[in-house]
Amino acid sequence: MSTTVLITVPEKVRASQRRRRVQGSAPDAPPPSIAPSPLAKAFGYVALIVATLYFLVPVYWLLVASSKNNRDLTSTFGFWFAEWNMGTNYDSLIGWTQGLFWRWVGNSVFYSVSAGVIGTLFAVMAGYAIAKFAFPGKKLAVGVIMAGLLMPVALLTVPLYIEFHALGLVNTVWAIIIPSAVSPFGVFLGMVFAQSSVPTELLEAARIDGAGEVRIFFTIVLRLLSPAMVTIFLFIFVATWNNFLLPLMMISSQDLKPVTLGLYGMMSYFSPDKGAVMLGSLLGVIPLIVLFFTLQRYWRSGLAAGAVKG
């Protein structure tokens, strides 16, 4: 029963989401026959609320802690604000980082956007090629890319460092952008979406009209695949922003550090200003949280495409 591992579900999932949206005001109203009993409902609610507290309270504490100075952090109630010191913490953060903090955030944005744009385009091109063309070596290529999905990536970082060192790319932006732009998962998503949302008939029609393959891809296919592209971009963006081991190995100059690496350096100083560290952490997280809230439906379609059936 559980022999097929990877299959394509987005069609079905999207259909069920559409069905729900159509129902209007109560998007997840069950048919009465499968509604839970009141007791089950009560227990379920308690469990969900406990879980919500577990996931949200640490982030809330980060916000509180980033407004306190070292003395208030140790002496006042942890889950509520004391004297408002966020301004002082901000000055301290900028001081400790020698004015480089926003540069590090900018570097993170630059690395994540560059890797996201390049990686998304290449992944979609490859996924489209796999879905729509027959070419020699295709089966092998698909097999190798899918093996790459399960490859322990951190283990590649050490040999990658050796390779990039030999190429003279260590401590350059390429050392972050090139490895981050390669996303086997992106190719997998691109393939799944190209299979389900690029009709072969449309391509044939465009060919008969005399359009070249490159033009077909950039004017028709990319437009059809744009939801998939947002999804792939998000996955690459977040993975790049969150990466720590890669910049830790590759980047030594202060000017090129992403924010994760910069904050780590700050924290490992002798007795840092803890409120400032927490404020830096908070500011390093906010861009991602904003991205999450605004684009969350794309996450779900990506995870749905990657989800599997037994």
Next chain:
Amino acid sequence: MVTVTAPAAPEKKARPPVARPRRGVGSRREAWTGWFFMAPFAILFAIVFLVPIGVSVKSAFFAQVATGGGLYGGGELADTFVGFDNFAAAIANPAFWVGMGRVVLYAGIQIPVMILAALALALLLDSFIVRRPGLFRLSFFLPYAVPGVIAAMMWLYIYTPEVSPILPFLPEGTDFMSPQTILMSMANMTTWTYTGYNMLIFLAALQAIPRDLYEAARLDGASGFQISMRIKVPMVRGAALLAVLLSIIGTIQLFNEPVIMEAQNTWMGKDFTPMMLTYNSMMGELTPSGSGPASAYSLLMALIAGVLAIVYALLQRRKGDA
């Protein structure tokens, strides 16, 4: 790199019936176009995946050895072929196995807890208990937006006695960072970060199950709990397999959390996990150092991760067939 050698004919079968089979010039053109779109990714994939694997295999067989030509007996360092010496040294190094033991123990506790919690939360959200699951879904997923290093720094301070907001509420003598508890404290960090991600995978798989199935089961007298256990859980087994495999592979490489913890708890040492051992060997903080020993550790870890993943997949498959 893959070159144009395999015959194109068998690929034809995979194409949908709508496309007429093309011959001669047409299929060659199609092959060219396919590779044209494939090439940019393939080249970067080779640079980032294939070449490093080759590099690590090669460098695992070499070590930096003093040539002895210098005036004081040291001389230049040269890459010398040392056969399986690096592997032998890695296998004989107790620090590697102690670290591996920690990581496996960690995985043995953290992964089941996280997967079961993710599954339970997904089942709750899929059971129409709440009218609008969107808000819960988003809150559970939020920690995934926090970079691992930053999450680790945050939890480190939550664990630190002077600033911790929770220690005042816990029994006297609670210590999150003693040698006995630190592994579990780190397990909490990864559970916090990744439970919501796994929950979304389960939720996506659950929502692909046709609803009629539940109504049919209800008519046959099944309770909500029975529907969850007998229908939903078996039907997301594939998603669970993937989630566990990715977690095993992720856990073997455990690095961010222990590095952050080590910055404050230096007793943990530079070789607390195999990935820390590998990194610090590469960077010359541990002896034997250099790319040879680091590559040997990397390859051994990849081997162990692969074996664990295959063993788990086989066990699951047998259970599925029974």
